[in-house]
Amino acid sequence: MYDSVGERPFDNYRTPITEPSYFFGRSELIHTMLKFPFQVRILLGGRRLGKTSALRAVEWNLLDPNNNPDRNPNSKYFRRAFPVLIDLKLEQPKDLDNLRYILIARLREAMERWREIPVTYINQMYPEFLNQVKGAEVTLNFLSSLGINCNSNNSDTEKRLNNDNFRLAFLKTKEELRKQKELNFQGVCFLIDGAEFIVRQTWATDAWSYLRGLKDTDIAIKSALGLLLSGYRDLKEYQQRVGSPLLNIAEIEWLTTLSEEDTRKLVCDRISHMLQTYDTEKEKIFLSEDAIAQIIEWSGCHPYLIQQLLNMIFDSNQQFELEQQCLDTHLINKLLQHHDKDFSSWWNTEHLSGCFSEDERKIYCTLIEQRQATPKDLAKNTSFSRFKVSEALEVMAGTGVIHLLDDESYILGSRLFQEWVKDLTSNTLSPNTSESDSEKQSQQVLLDKQLCKQNQIQNQTQINYQDFQIIVDKNHYIRASSEQGEVKNQLLLDINKIKLTLKLVELNQTDTELLKALGHELYQALFPDKINARFHATLASAQTKKESVRLRLIFESPELASLPWEFLYDEDTNTFLGNNTETVLSRYIDLPLRKSDLKAVSLPLKVLLVISTPTDLATLDVAGEEKLIQEALKTHIETKNIELDILQTATRREIQQKLNEKHYDVFHFIGHGEFENNKGYIILVDEARKAKYMDDENFANFFLGSHNVGLVILNSCQGAKVASNQAMRGTAPNLVRRGIPAVIAMQYSIFDNTAKLFADEFYRTLALGYPIDAAIQKTRNAISMECGLNTRDFATPVLYMRAKDGIILSGL
Known part of the structure; x- marks a missing residue:
């Protein structure tokens, strides 16, 4: 029907969907960038969500002289930034000096293109403006005029700029821009696409630190430099895992799917565009409300899938009357086949950024069964913590395959993607299987492939470390x-x-x-x-x-x-x-742990929780503490990964009896302590439930000769006095010296929400078989993510151990 792919009216998802000044679903981002162009922002999104289109729309709006967020073209308070769009996936800088060169080179090229296009003709020349190919000659001439020598025989990847030359070039360019009085350019905003490229480089930390320095300490540059970095989840994960001087100060925004209202507008706009472009007497396409509703359902309002559905309808050369359904089985199957590679790259191409992790795939499969759920609901039906589930859902919403509702629950997005996942996990079904049996079998395959079995935990001790x-x-x-x-x-x-x-x-x-x-x-x-x-x-x-x-x-x-x-x-x-x-x-503790000292265990992990509440000391909420731990470990107990016993009468005899009755792997103590003359005391109770002080040496006697307890956890709960934390911390190393492989002590009292998060995340990672130090580090990280870095909570757990490799429980 149409020989040239370029003639298809819906195949331009890689460029702004409609007029540059209005990009569907992104108007808030564009307005923010216009108003605050000299901030640092990160635009995150999955594949084909329109990140590049969004950057181009921002670029155009910053250049449009009629576009002023203050609605006043003469406003003194509107500081416009000159936009420079750079794609690092194409540039692939080799090091920081090369990155500096590329930034200046593309800035100069953008300025030359801008000078060649009169402002009054920008709207008509927009497509040509976008498609101009960069060249290096102007840049080389400009740099030479500044006394900066670059070998023009080398490719851009071989050219370098040090910091002094970068500053010289940037500041001179800034002054040139300010001479453009009619547009009031006060500086430059680099729109950096594919910024996740940097996080994979060995020089990533140097690059982030350098850019942060420009924004923080370089007085001449910081107020005239804006950065909008676009990329996949790698940017956020790098910030959380490693930290980044630049990313830590950035405002993070997820580029999600369109709203239903914007989807309708997009469809109508594209149809209108087609009717104006093609011979409407020969070939017409009419889409009813039902047809548009189907497009919304099958696309999940994902801009790429919307346009692919429209293309499929367009290419099928069908006439759609108002009463007709537009998406038949043939079209859907054709689309699924055509985009199998795309969906696979979202789902399980683990070496690529932007795809789902194994845990996220499991959570998505669980959501398929529930259709709509909150993080709390999904945590109950998986082996993951609520924090882990929330993080996974945020990533998947950022990819566009699920949607966040106002009530903090999530629903499935594209039906097309759902069907692809179901087909992927049920491709071994017999052709003669009935639809209901097929659905049951598909769900079973999903469960078998994607969810951990209750009594089998993956051993993750094969992490390589450098000491x-x-x-x-x-x-x-x-x-x-x-x-x-x-x-x-x-x-x-x-x-x-x-x-x-x-x-x-x-x-x-x-x-x-x-x-x-x-x-x-x-x-x-x-x-x-x-x-x-x-x-x-x-x-x-x-x-x-x-x-x-x-x-x-x-x-x-x-x-x-x-x-x-x-x-x-x-x-x-x-x-x-x-x-x-x-x-x-x-x-x-430099008392090496021999293999013979390792505690041989198997799931479920056996945990003894002891809560000591003497009546003559500050009252602790026993019921609350017990409930808190039970709720935190509920999922792990239900899946038979943890077996929890609770002892509320914390006398010496009761504790000794419990330890003799069962071979516990973990001893978890909550209560009071005392610290005096550099000696720690753990406070138990006597027969009258009064305080009974036990020094760290006597307390360690509980575990003498024990070949079962591999870990002791000591913590003061909310309400315990400050000396209790010193006592716990002082007692911990003595316990290790007396034979316990590892002890965790809380150096500060913790609030209930932190205590619950600690128990949930720590016991989960421990049951997975992580080394004890890796498990506690992941737990600290989870606490910092939940409670922030402005509180002491994340540094509260202190690990003492004598296992060089962190392995304290064998058999997991």
């Missing part, structure tokens, strides 16, 4: 050892300088800046120049090999051991080491 061990002796002398050898230095820390900060943390009067300042002081003391360089070399080596770094701290001085090293903050990477999942942090 970095720091020993600080009683004279404050540091020895840091790694695969690269040993480095020595002196620890210099004026504790008086941080006393006030420590007190504020103890009183829970913190914010992000205070905690970063404390963490930076601790980091500078523990990682002086040579040790810091060696540590970063280890990090770089691990990142290249896709490994993690196991950071073990040994303090021989009680004074230093009592400091909250879990707040260690590395300014170079803008990360707290205690919650960075690529760097697992623990306190190590």
Whole structure:
């Protein structure tokens, strides 16, 4: 019917859908960028959601002299930015210097294109303006005029700019832009498409730090530079996993699907466009309300799928009367076949960014069964925490295959994608199987393939680590050892300088800046120049090999051991080491764990929870504490991954009897403690339920000769006094020295929501077979994501262990 694909009216999803000034469903983003063009923003979205189109629409609106968010063309408060669109997937810079060159080169080329196009003809020349191919000659001439030499015989990937030359070129260009009085250009906004390219490079941290420096400390540039980075979920995951100086200050926006209203407008606009373009007397397409409703249902308002459905109707050369249905089985099957590769790249191409992880696929399959559910509902029906489910749902909504409703519940999006998933998991069915039997079999296949069986947990101990061990002796002398050898230095820390900060943390009067300042002081003391360089070399080596770094701290001085090293903050990477999942942090007791000392276990993990509530001390909410732990572990108990026993009468005899009755893997204590003269006391109860103080040595006797308990958890709940936390922390290393492979102590009291999150996330990762240090690091990370970095909660759990590889329970 039409020989040229370019003639198909609905095949332009890669460029703005309609007039550049109005991009369906993206008007809020465009308005924000017009009003605040010198901020840092990240635009996240799945494949084919129109990220590039959105950037082009932003580009055009910033260039349109008639477009002013203040509605006043003479407004003094409207500072317009000159847009420069760069696709890093095409550019593929080799290093930071090359990236600097590309930024300046594309800026100069954009300016030359702009000068060649009179403002009055921009609307008519928009398609040509977008499609202009970049060239390097103008850029080279300009840079030469500044005294910057580039070899014109080399490709762009071979050209470099250092910081001084970049600043010189940028500031000169900024002044040229300001001379364009009619548009009031006050600076530049780089629209960077495919920004996830950077996170995969070894120089990523340098790039983020450099760009952050331009926005933070370069007085001449910061107010005249805006950044809009577009990419897949890699950007967000990199920020959470590694941290990024630039990404941490960015406003993150998900580019989701269109609304039903905008979908209707888009369909009508495209039909209208076609009727104006083609011979309407020969070939007409009329879409009824029912037909449009079907397009909405099958596309799930995904802009790419909407247009593909319209193309399929257009290509089928059918006349659709008002009463006819437009999407028959033949068309749907044809579309499913045609886009199998696209859907597969969303679903399970794990080496590509933007696809679903295995866990997300399981959660999606569960949502298929429930049709509509909240994160809480889905957490009950999977083996994942509510936090994990919420994070997965956010990613899938950002991909466009599910939708978030106003009541915080999620529904399935594109029916086309649902059918593809069902077909994928039921392709072994017999052709003669009835539709109802087929549906049942399909669901069973989904469950078998996508969901963990209740009594089988995947062993995830095969994580590769590079060790970095720091020993600080009683004279404050540091020895840091790694695969690269040993480095020595002196620890210099004026504790008086941080006393006030420590007190504020103890009183829970913190914010992000205070905690970063404390963490930076601790980091500078523990990682002086040579040790810091060696540590970063280890990090770089691990990142290249896709490994993690196991950071073990040994303090021989009680004074230093009592400091909250879990707040260690590395300014170079803008990360707290205690919650960075690529760097697992623990306190190590140099008493190596032999294989014969490992506790042989099998699922379910057997946990004994002891809640001590003496009547003559501050009352603890026993019922509340018990309920909190039970709710946190409910899913794990139902799936037979954890078996929980609770002891409320915490006398010495009752505890000893319980430990003799059953071989517990984990001993979890909640209650009071006391710390006096550098000695910790755990407070149990006597027969009269009064307080009975037990020093750390006697408390450790509970576990002498025990070949069952592999882990002890000590925490003060909300309401316990400050001394309790010191007691827990002081008791923990003694328990390890008496034979327990690992002990977790809470160095601060925690609130109920944090305690619940800790129990849920920690026991889940432990049951999955993670090493104990990796499990606690993931838990700290989950707490930081839920509670933020402005509270002490994420650094509250302290792990003491004597297993170099973190394996304390064998058999998982």
